[in-house]
Amino acid sequence: MLSRSTTNAVAHRASSMRRMRRRVAQATRLYCSTNGCTSFLIIDETAGIAHCEICGYTRRLN
Ligand SMILES: [Zn+2]
Structure with missing residues (x-):
């Protein structure tokens, strides 16, 4: 139970980091x-x- 929720948290953090990076890429538009x-x-x-x-x-x- 604990290990599964930890895995989910890590996966969620990774996906939100990807979203953040995509937002930064859009912010570099001229x-x-x-x-x-x-x-x-x-x-x-x-x-x-x-x-x-x-x-x-x-x-x-x-
Ligand atoms: Zn113009």
Whole structure:
């Protein structure tokens, strides 16, 4: 009983840590803010650019 609940707690902690990491990945999205634009840039990693579909702003990734 005790060992099973401990296993569940560990599994739950691992899954919540995965969720947290995914949230951090979303937080690294680039905010456009060009001329007060309030959308996020669409990141194209293969081309090495970030593009805004709203105002057409394109920025190079480092
Ligand atoms: Zn924009």
